[in-house]
Amino acid sequence: MSSASATAGATPSISVQELESVVVRFAGDSGDGMQLAGTQLTNTSALGGNDVATFPDYPAEIRAPLGTLAGVSGFQVRFASRDILTPGDQVDTLVAMNPAALKSNIGDLKTGGILITDSDAFDSKGLKLAHYAHNPLEDNAVVSSFQHLNAPITRLTREAVADSGIGRKLAARCRNFFAMGLVYWIYERDLEPTVRFIERRFGKDQAVAEADTLALKAGWNFAETSEIPRRHYRVPPAPLAAGRYRNLTGNQALAYGLISAAHRCGKQLFYGSYPITPASDILHELSAHKEFGVMTFQAEDEIAAMTSVIGAAYGGAMAVTASAGPGISLKLEAMGLAVMLELPLLVLNIQRGGPSTGLPTKPEQADLLQALFGRSGEAPLPVLAAASPADCFEIVQEAWQLAVRFMTPVMVLSDAFVASGAEPWRIPSADDLPPIDIEHPTAAEAKGGFQPYQRNQLLARPWALPGTAGLMHRIGGLEKQVDTGNVNYSPDNHAAMTELRANKIAGIAGHIPAQTLQGDPQGELLVVSWGGTYGATAEAVRHCVRAGAKVALCHLRHLNPLPANLAGILARFPQILVPELNNGQLQRLLRDRFLVEAHGLHKVQGRPFSSREIAVRIHALLSGRTSS
Amino acid sequence: MNRAADFKPADFASDQEIRWCPGCGDYSVLAQMKKVLPTLGIAPENTVFISGIGCSSRFPYYLNTYGIHGIHGRAPALATGLKMTRPELSVWVITGDGDGLSIGGNHLIHAIRRNLDINILLFNNQIYGLTKGQYSPTSPPGQISRSTPYGSLDQPLNPLALALGCDAGFVARSVDVWPQHLAEVLKRAHRHRGTAFVEIYQNCNIYNDGVFAWATDRKTRANHVLELQHGKPLIFGEHQDQGIGLDGLQARRIRLDDDHEREALLVHDEHAPDPILALLLARLRHPEFPEMFGVLRDVERPAYEELAVEQIQQAQTTGGPAVLEKLFTGGDTWEVPA
Numbered sequence: 001m002s003s004a005s006a007t008a009g010a011t012p013s014i015s016v017q018e019l020e021s022v023v024v025r026f027a028g029d030s031g032d033g034m035q036l037a038g039t040q041l042t043n044t045s046a047l048g049g050n051d052v053a054t055f056p057d058y059p060a061e062i063r064a065p066l067g068t069l070a071g072v073s074g075f076q077v078r079f080a081s082r083d084i085l086t087p088g089d090q091v092d093t094l095v096a097m098n099p100a101a102l103k104s105n106i107g108d109l110k111t112g113g114i115l116i117t118d119s120d121a122f123d124s125k126g127l128k129l130a131h132y133a134h135n136p137l138e139d140n141a142v143v144s145s146f147q148h149l150n151a152p153i154t155r156l157t158r159e160a161v162a163d164s165g166i167g168r169k170l171a172a173r174c175r176n177f178f179a180m181g182l183v184y185w186i187y188e189r190d191l192e193p194t195v196r197f198i199e200r201r202f203g204k205d206q207a208v209a210e211a212d213t214l215a216l217k218a219g220w221n222f223a224e225t226s227e228i229p230r231r232h233y234r235v236p237p238a239p240l241a242a243g244r245y246r247n248l249t250g251n252q253a254l255a256y257g258l259i260s261a262a263h264r265c266g267k268q269l270f271y272g273s274y275p276i277t278p279a280s281d282i283l284h285e286l287s288a289h290k291e292f293g294v295m296t297f298q299a300e301d302e303i304a305a306m307t308s309v310i311g312a313a314y315g316g317a318m319a320v321t322a323s324a325g326p327g328i329s330l331k332l333e334a335m336g337l338a339v340m341l342e343l344p345l346l347v348l349n350i351q352r353g354g355p356s357t358g359l360p361t362k363p364e365q366a367d368l369l370q371a372l373f374g375r376s377g378e379a380p381l382p383v384l385a386a387a388s389p390a391d392c393f394e395i396v397q398e399a400w401q402l403a404v405r406f407m408t409p410v411m412v413l414s415d416a417f418v419a420s421g422a423e424p425w426r427i428p429s430a431d432d433l434p435p436i437d438i439e440h441p442t443a444a445e446a447k448g449g450f451q452p453y454q455r456n457q458l459l460a461r462p463w464a465l466p467g468t469a470g471l472m473h474r475i476g477g478l479e480k481q482v483d484t485g486n487v488n489y490s491p492d493n494h495a496a497m498t499e500l501r502a503n504k505i506a507g508i509a510g511h512i513p514a515q516t517l518q519g520d521p522q523g524e525l526l527v528v529s530w531g532g533t534y535g536a537t538a539e540a541v542r543h544c545v546r547a548g549a550k551v552a553l554c555h556l557r558h559l560n561p562l563p564a565n566l567a568g569i570l571a572r573f574p575q576i577l578v579p580e581l582n583n584g585q586l587q588r589l590l591r592d593r594f595l596v597e598a599h600g601l602h603k604v605q606g607r608p609f610s611s612r613e614i615a616v617r618i619h620a621l622l623s624g625r626t627s628s
Numbered sequence: 629m630n631r632a633a634d635f636k637p638a639d640f641a642s643d644q645e646i647r648w649c650p651g652c653g654d655y656s657v658l659a660q661m662k663k664v665l666p667t668l669g670i671a672p673e674n675t676v677f678i679s680g681i682g683c684s685s686r687f688p689y690y691l692n693t694y695g696i697h698g699i700h701g702r703a704p705a706l707a708t709g710l711k712m713t714r715p716e717l718s719v720w721v722i723t724g725d726g727d728g729l730s731i732g733g734n735h736l737i738h739a740i741r742r743n744l745d746i747n748i749l750l751f752n753n754q755i756y757g758l759t760k761g762q763y764s765p766t767s768p769p770g771q772i773s774r775s776t777p778y779g780s781l782d783q784p785l786n787p788l789a790l791a792l793g794c795d796a797g798f799v800a801r802s803v804d805v806w807p808q809h810l811a812e813v814l815k816r817a818h819r820h821r822g823t824a825f826v827e828i829y830q831n832c833n834i835y836n837d838g839v840f841a842w843a844t845d846r847k848t849r850a851n852h853v854l855e856l857q858h859g860k861p862l863i864f865g866e867h868q869d870q871g872i873g874l875d876g877l878q879a880r881r882i883r884l885d886d887d888h889e890r891e892a893l894l895v896h897d898e899h900a901p902d903p904i905l906a907l908l909l910a911r912l913r914h915p916e917f918p919e920m921f922g923v924l925r926d927v928e929r930p931a932y933e934e935l936a937v938e939q940i941q942q943a944q945t946t947g948g949p950a951v952l953e954k955l956f957t958g959g960d961t962w963e964v965p966a
Contacts, residue, residue, distance in 0.1 A: 049962070242966035243964055245963075247959075259955065270713050291948070294940075297709070303702060304734070305705075307706045314710055315714040466673065469673045476689070
């Protein structure tokens with residue numbers, strides 16, 4: 001399978017070392033093609049049987065001034081021979097295409113790791129843009145602790161692609177492929193999938209396709225003949241469950257999950273949204289699948305996106321909108337209307353760093369309390385949070401089931417990390433997907449006098465659709481009379497309706513799976529996490545358990561209502577730790593709801609947790625060294 | 629609809645107690661709507677009224693059709709989601725000068741430019757009623773209101789000119805107390821395929837009483853009102869002796885008894901492809917000119933929801949059957965053996 005097998009034998013001095021897990025980060029300018037390089041390494045590794053996890057980290061600016069720190073774009077890939085949950089804490093190989101990329105990434109490269117730099121980019125202009133007074137590559141203090149491969153990548157790429165006939169400027173833009181070739185050699189990656197990709201993506205322009213392929217192979221050949229490194233690293237396939245796999249990002253998974261749910265329940269999917277980072281890719285993905293009857297609507301603003309979805313839900317569609325924090329803020333009033341109308345629809349929040357425009361491309365989990373309490377009045381709705389990219393596929397289907405069963409808008413929280421990160425996804429058989437049954441009252445049921453707010457045992461009201469004779473009814477944002485739905489301002493009625501709306505949502509706790517634990521159920525410390533921090537938290541807990549610590553993980557998928565057995569679980573553990581990418585929102589909630597002392601671990605740097613950060617905190621708490 | 633002939637106003641009347649102030653112009657509009665709906669051949673269950681917030685936005689409660697009383701300004705967006713997914717329904721948007729032009733201005737202009745096949749009725753009373761008497765985006769400069777005790781400083785919006793600026797295919801104006809005229813305009817709005825925008829001058833007898841008296845007073849209105857008819861010259865006046873003529877790009881009042889002036893007399897063409905003449909008419913304001921009532925423009929272009937449905941049908945024809953497995957396995961896949 002690996003191209004390396006053909007070449008490795010030719011150079012006897014090259015040794016091979018087997019590794020369980022490797023982290024590679026490509027870092028360069030926004031226009032350097034680092035996202036492409038990372039994606040290709042990911043796909044190639046997955047095709048080779050590794051488990052993979054990725055962390056694309058790019059700036060909000062499309063093309064910040066060339067060579068500046070603001071314009072540095074990175075893509076981290078981890079591939080492993082075992083089941084992994086995160087893209088890794090520390091980097092084994094860092095590719096830094098310019099001084100700015102070196103400066104902002106060198107801190108994450110592990111001692112003894114491989115540093116690959118393009119010496120051509122470290123000229124006086126590049127150094128100045130990165131605010132380096134001296135060339136760091138000549139500074140022992142900077143590079144001596146790494147295996148440093150400093151190659152004139154720009155020049156070598158230009159030479160390699162000279163025969164393709166593309167111009168000098170375009171030639172230099174192939175240098176990401178040269179860098180990929182280097183990395184592929186070091187880790188025995190197969191060149192073929194990338195060559196196929198080049199053909200697919202750039203095949204229309206043969207000169208470009210040829211140049212990219214030449215650069216890729218030149219990088220490979222250069223690595224083979226250069227002094228550093230003198231070693232291949234081999235990461236054998238991971239023991240994943242049998243089946244057919246593909247890589248999937250969180251946003252793709254959301255889109256696929258939505259299409260699947262609509263398909264399973266026989267509804268048209270209506271997706272109304274306004275472009276916003278990092279949610280826009282859901283709109284892009286869905287708008288490309290009109291063969292499934294998906295109707296996408298790019299609204300004039302966030303409010304229109306939300307209200308168009310309410311209109312579509314009233315008409316009987318599977319109506320969905322998505323946004324990120326600032327956009328959700330704009331939708332909140334209309335979400336209040338959806339709560340009042342008790343219509344099924346989904347609101348997805350791909351959280352990013354806030355407040356306001358904040359960090360548009362960086363992850364944070366600081367919208368939990370907004371999701372729970374952000375609307376005016378007592379306006380409860382179910383809130384679920386996705387744990388990983390692949391989980392996004394499942395969670396929107398579950399959310400839709402809850403929405404139609406309980407006749408309520410449902411919020412699903414993801415974040416920038418989950419949304420753009422990719423992992424292998426075991427492709428399900430369509431027949432295995434959960435069925436979703438929906439009933440609409442018929443004209444015949446009008447006989448006894450139709451009441452739009454008469455409730456069933458779950459306290460859900462009927463979803464009567466326009467076009468049904470005899471069921472004509474008007475709904476609106478004004479308080480409604482119990483059962484009839486007529487406008488009613490009486491004090492007792494408002495209290496009764498407020499209670500009904502609250503009880504309906506609280507009652508969902510009896511219909512969701514019981515909370516499960518990982519690790520030591522009789523442990524001394526319970527780590528409670530939610531959403532996209534799952535990977536880092538679970539890895540930290542596994543690591544600590546292996547090291548003999550008495551710790552368990554309770555990862556929450558349902559934030560509202562919380563699982564019915566959670567109170568009992570929390571009461572069992574002497575200590576509780578809640579790691580979150582915010583200043584303690586779930587921690588606050590647990591303290592409030594269960595009167596437990598919960599420690600927090602808070603991070604608001606626009607970066608995900610490393611599992612090490614969490615493990616350090618677990619050890620500290622267990623050894624009684626800290627409290628908060 | 630075979631039952632069409634059987635519909636009566638009573639079929640469209642809801643059992644809800646009406647909560648508008650006695651004497652409000654909204655009663656009259658509701659009465660005309662109840663008369664018109666049975667004549668359209670559409671069953672109550674296939675008719676949906678969607679409104680925002682304000683006095684006029686209570687309208688849906690008083691009709692026995694489907695309906696949503698939404699939130700302030702958002703009715704056009706609610707209607708967009710419904711109409712795109714249920715194109716077969718007859719959808720009416722009820723809004724006012726505050727709801728549609730102030731807080732909901734953005735949704736209004738985008739609904740019109742997209743050209744969904746919906747009817748938007750904007751009740752213009754030049755005042756905020758439900759919030760108790762503040763000036764609105766159509767109040768004239770100097771308007772004394774509870775929020776402008778020293779007079780409003782705002783230049784008012786011209787709703788018809790705004791709609792025409794969005795390339796509205798159907799633009800009309802009527803007034804609450806002209807039953808037949810209003811009924812006819814509502815029917816025409818319904819018949820038009822695409823967004824029909826209708827401004828209805830409506831009297832708020834509590835906060836802005838008599839603001840349209842110039843148009844409704846039987847004794848004087850002939851001099852201030854011009855009822856548009858397609859193909860007919862723009863003539864008005866108690867003695868039908870005045871007209872609207874064109875002088876370069878300016879409209880001006882002309883005397884018909886002057887042969888020389890008469891040559892400039894404009895003839896109404898509601899189907900003119902270019903909206904410029906309609907815009908010129910929309911900008912004629914009382915008291916300098918008579919104001920135009922009736923249909924200013926009626927030009928059809930494809931409805932948005934039809935285009936959206938067509939795009940889906942095309943994708944379904946060219947893309948083959950929609951099979952989830954095909955979606956899931958797009959791109960590179962690999963097999964992990966058992």
